[in-house]
Amino acid sequence: xxxxxxxxxxxxxxxxxxxxxxxxxxxxxxxxxxxxxxxxxxxxxxxxxxxxxxxxxxxxxxxxxxxxxxxxxxxxxxxxxxxxxxxxxxxxxxxxxxxxxxxxxxxxxxxxx
Amino acid sequence: xxxxxxxxxxxxxxxxxxxxxxxxxxxxxxxxxxxxxxxxxxxxxxxxxxxxxxxxxxxxxxxxxxxxxxxxxxxxxxxxxxxxxxxxxxxxxxxxxxxxxxxxxxxxxxxxxxxx
Numbered sequence: 001x002x003x004x005x006x007x008x009x010x011x012x013x014x015x016x017x018x019x020x021x022x023x024x025x026x027x028x029x030x031x032x033x034x035x036x037x038x039x040x041x042x043x044x045x046x047x048x049x050x051x052x053x054x055x056x057x058x059x060x061x062x063x064x065x066x067x068x069x070x071x072x073x074x075x076x077x078x079x080x081x082x083x084x085x086x087x088x089x090x091x092x093x094x095x096x097x098x099x100x101x102x103x104x105x106x107x108x109x110x111x112x113x
Numbered sequence: 114x115x116x117x118x119x120x121x122x123x124x125x126x127x128x129x130x131x132x133x134x135x136x137x138x139x140x141x142x143x144x145x146x147x148x149x150x151x152x153x154x155x156x157x158x159x160x161x162x163x164x165x166x167x168x169x170x171x172x173x174x175x176x177x178x179x180x181x182x183x184x185x186x187x188x189x190x191x192x193x194x195x196x197x198x199x200x201x202x203x204x205x206x207x208x209x210x211x212x213x214x215x216x217x218x219x220x221x222x223x224x225x226x227x228x229x
Binding site (some may be wrong): 007032034036041043044045046049052079089100101103106 | 140146155156158161169204206216217218219220222223224
């Protein structure tokens with residue numbers, strides 16, 4: 001069964017720092033990997049989607065990379081801001097023949113002003 | 114596009130009552146998913162539909178839970194009878210599946226259910 005792990009579980013950084021969130025998955029037979037943001041008490045907002053054939057995707061200050069063979073993805077946030085404080089979840093769409101997304105447990109990010 | 118729309122946003126009910134959660138997926142999406150999120154277990158897939166047909170309901174915890182998708186623009190998740198341990202946030206998500214699922218999932222804002 002596909003397992004998705006995110007490290008660290010929580011991260012606190014001062015405003016302005018660049019940071020990296022990590023995601024690893026056990027089975028490389030994936031269609032894509034998606035990074036989500038979840039604010040407290042809110043739903044999931046999709047940040048970036050990387051297809052299995054791609055190496056990275058960028059959106060503004062966010063850059064996500066994918067190394068499918070090693071089962072790893074990183075989310076890089078440049079020049080962090082207090083508004084970036086949220087929980088970040090990665091999820092992989094596994095090639096099970098079923099349309100199912102496997103989620104990591106998330107990294108809770110706090111950016112200190 | 115209004116995104117995935119869920120109702121109600123919050124529901125407080127007494128144990129034993131029937132609860133119905135509603136979801137309107139994004140127009141044109143043909144896959145719909147119901148997830149449950151708790152602190153202890155994170156996000157769990159309950160059931161998903163492709164072209165209004167339930168494909169996998171193995172995540173539905175008990176017979177008290179049922180889901181329907183009568184048409185492409187509407188789905189319900191029903192809990193009858195409800196129990197305090199059903200308290201959680203329930204998310205609906207939709208995507209477009211074309212045999213090679215290249216597309217991401219879009220989530221609704223969720224329904225926070227509290228059973229007292």
